[in-house]
Amino acid sequence: MECCCSSGTISSPLFSTFQGYSSPCGKGYSEKLLHPRKQCFRLSKPFLQLNGSLHPIDYRRASTHLPNKSYKGRIYAESKREPWDLGRFIKTLYFFNGPPSPEKILESLFTKLPGLAPSEPEKPMQPSGLVLVAGGTGGVGKRVVDVLRKKGYQVRVLVRNEEKARRLLGPDVDLVVGDITKESTLDPERFKGVRKIINAVSVIVGPKEGDTPDRAKYNQGIKFFEPEIKGDSPELVEYIGMKNLINAVKGSLGFRSGKILFGFEDNKYKELAWGALDDVVMGGVSQSSFQIDPTGGENGGPTGLFKGIVSTANNGGFTSIRTKNFSAPEDLSPYDGFELRLKGDGRRYKLIVRTSGEWDTVGYTAMFDTAAGQWQSIRLPFPVFKPIFRARTVPDAPPFNPANVMSFQLMFSKFESDGKLNPTFKEGAFELPVSSIRAYMAEPITPRFVHVGSAGVTRPDRPGLDLSKQPPAVRLNKELGYILTFKLKGEDLIRESGIPYTIVRPCALTEEPAGADLIFDQGDNITGKISREEVARICVAALNSPYACDKTFEVKSVVPFSETFTIDPENPPPEKDYNEYFKTLKDGITGKEALERQEQESPVAV
Ligand SMILES: NC(=O)c1ccc[n+]([C@@H]2O[C@H](COP(=O)([O-])OP(=O)(O)OC[C@H]3O[C@@H](n4cnc5c(N)ncnc54)[C@H](OP(=O)(O)O)[C@@H]3O)[C@@H](O)[C@H]2O)c1
Numbered sequence: 255m256e257c258c259c260s261s262g263t264i265s266s267p268l269f270s271t272f273q274g275y276s277s278p279c280g281k282g283y284s285e286k287l288l289h290p291r292k293q294c295f296r297l298s299k300p301f302l303q304l305n306g307s308l309h310p311i312d313y314r315r316a317s318t319h320l321p322n323k324s325y326k327g328r329i330y331a332e333s334k335r336e337p338w339d340l341g342r343f344i345k346t347l348y349f350f351n352g353p354p355s356p357e358k359i360l361e362s363l364f365t366k367l368p369g370l371a372p373s374e375p376e377k378p379m380q381p382s383g384l385v386l387v388a389g390g391t392g393g394v395g396k397r398v399v400d401v402l403r404k405k406g407y408q409v410r411v412l413v414r415n416e417e418k419a420r421r422l423l424g425p426d427v428d429l430v431v432g433d434i435t436k437e438s439t440l441d442p443e444r445f446k447g448v449r450k451i452i453n454a455v456s457v458i459v460g461p462k463e464g465d466t467p468d469r470a471k472y473n474q475g476i477k478f479f480e481p482e483i484k485g486d487s488p489e490l491v492e493y494i495g496m497k498n499l500i501n502a503v504k505g506s507l508g509f510r511s512g513k514i515l516f517g518f519e520d521n522k523y524k525e526l527a528w529g530a531l532d533d534v535v536m537g538g539v540s541q542s543s544f545q546i547d548p549t550g551g552e553n554g555g556p557t558g559l560f561k562g563i564v565s566t567a568n569n570g571g572f573t574s575i576r577t578k579n580f581s582a583p584e585d586l587s588p589y590d591g592f593e594l595r596l597k598g599d600g601r602r603y604k605l606i607v608r609t610s611g612e613w614d615t616v617g618y619t620a621m622f623d624t625a626a627g628q629w630q631s632i633r634l635p636f637p638v639f640k641p642i643f644r645a646r647t648v649p650d651a652p653p654f655n656p657a658n659v660m661s662f663q664l665m666f667s668k669f670e671s672d673g674k675l676n677p678t679f680k681e682g683a684f685e686l687p688v689s690s691i692r693a694y695m696a697e698p699i700t701p702r703f704v705h706v707g708s709a710g711v712t713r714p715d716r717p718g719l720d721l722s723k724q725p726p727a728v729r730l731n732k733e734l735g736y737i738l739t740f741k742l743k744g745e746d747l748i749r750e751s752g753i754p755y756t757i758v759r760p761c762a763l764t765e766e767p768a769g770a771d772l773i774f775d776q777g778d779n780i781t782g783k784i785s786r787e788e789v790a791r792i793c794v795a796a797l798n799s800p801y802a803c804d805k806t807f808e809v810k811s812v813v814p815f816s817e818t819f820t821i822d823p824e825n826p827p828p829e830k831d832y833n834e835y836f837k838t839l840k841d842g843i844t845g846k847e848a849l850e851r852q853e854q855e856s857p858v859a860v
Pocket residue numbers: 388389390391392393394395412413414415418432433434435454455456457458459475476486491495706707708709759760761762763764
């Protein structure tokens with residue numbers, strides 16, 4: 255709340271005047287409000303203040319003049335003052351606090367001095383940068399874990415078998431035990447704090463004749479044995495499992511297009527319970543409202559409308575609308591700021607965001623200027639929100655924590671903070687159409703979901719392929735439970751999820767070291783081999799590359815199958831700058847183009 259008094263607690267006469275009055279807000283409410291002396295108000299000083307000194311309040315109107323069950327009555331607080339509207343004051347209290355305990359609002363309004371720190375300590379910022387590796391016990395996955403750790407990332411690993419994971423990855427590894435085919439094991443709460451994921455989960459393939467405990471035959475290469483699916487089907491792991499995994503992590507990873515928090519978008523309306531919170535709570539007479547204007551938005555569509563009349567009478571000078579607390583805190587950690595879509599009027603407004611459910615706490619506040627008569631998008635990065643309490647900066651408050659957003663307040667005020675005044679302030683009427691508030695991801699956006707897929711996923715149904723030149727999985731797609739078909743369907747789920755992604759499709763995987771020259775390609779045409787170590791490095795590099803974002807590509811080394819690639823372990827080749835490869839990639843190429851062309855040329859009769 256804005257405070258325009260430099261100090262002051264309320265004098266009890268303001269309330270005692272209304273003893274015996276009936277309230278529209280329920281018996282408990284009226285009893286407490288109207289018999290304040292029975293309550294815990296110990297309000298020693300007069301509330302209203304003029305010219306820096308406190309003045310007692312002088313009532314002109316007896317309570318009996320007020321109509322029953324109505325708060326339209328006004329109090330003439332003192333000479334040369336505007337009449338103050340008690341009805342609006344009570345409505346304000348009632349809207350935000352409801353019947354059970356309005357006295358809490360009164361207490362907090364008047365018993366705390368401006369500038370005091372809030373009662374509830376804020377939670378510290380969540381650690382950022384936690385990377386989840388799914389399938390961290392697999393050939394690629396365990397190397398991904400290793401590369402991430404060496405680069406200093408905070409890593410958590412999703413595994414099916416804890417004992418196996420600790421044996422492979424070390425006793426101290428941070429684990430989430432779960433099975434992506436079992437939705438019940440993937441409660442999104444368990445992934446809070448995860449900012450990125452590298453997914454190397456795969457349906458298990460192995461030789462029909464069996465394998466060693468450490469899967470030596472599988473690791474050597476599918477072309478060297480007759481493969482079969484072990485355990486869960488490709489449909490269950492690659493498609494249903496992918497759906498489960500995406501659902502589990504999407505809230506933590508975030509969406510490229512942001513998260514709508516209020517307003518109108520794509521013919522949908524995300525509602526928030528806004529109520530006016532004007533300087534009436536401090537004795538002023540400004541007033542505002544929030545309405546839905548069905549045709550006042552862009553292109554004649556609907557918009558929210560914050561409008562009002564602001565006055566400096568009675569030492570006032572602000573109007574605002576504030577939402578009730580959200581039913582559950584919004585975790586906006588994947589995002590970088592708030593974006594308001596609004597039609598400006600040349601004035602400077604404030605957006606105040608609270609991260610505590612308590613009424614009277616620090617409001618993280620950002621000011622923004624608007625351009626008169628223009629629909630515009632205002633971006634307010636999270637770091638610009640400063641902790642303010644009653645128009646004063648709270649220097650020792652923690653920074654804004656986007657993981658716990660509880661309410662919004664939009665304000666037009668004469669006051670900025672710490673004694674500064676709003677240079678655009680004008681008394682009188684104003685209107686601010688606000689059609690949406692969203693959390694946004696700042697550019698450049700980097701991938702949040704990096705997936706290890708497979709070259710060949712679009713080939714099983716592709717016309718004109720010489721299958722004898724294709725890898726075993728393409729030739730044996732049907733025998734292997736349509737493994738590639740379901741891998742492609744799983745990829746599609748990622749591409750359609752709205753999460754920024756990279757899909758890396760390696761050719762045949764080997765246990766050779768990283769370091770060979772690489773060929774990146776798109777369109778799903780190449781065959782060859784590539785080291786698992788190299789794939790792991792590519793995945794980790796993709797995490798921070800905007801060039802890799804929303805790209806699907808195949809990769810192999812230049813070394814043919816007939817040659818073994820080795821390095822001098824004493825003098826390994828330097829790690830590549832994978833950005834040079836990522837930069838060559840194009841949007842929208844998946845290899846499905848050939849399938850789609852085929853469908854258009856010979857549509858299936860319905
Ligand atoms: N092999 C090749 O030549 C080749 C070629 C191109 C692409 N690829 C693809 O490259 C990717 C990585 O291959 P890779 O050799 O690293 O695979 P991998 O060694 O078989 O690893 C598979 C991983 O997935 C995990 N997993 C399986 N089902 C799971 C489930 N339901 N829930 C959670 N985790 C599960 C496994 O866990 P457990 O340890 O518990 O089994 C294991 O960690 C795969 O998608 C593969 O298809 C392979």
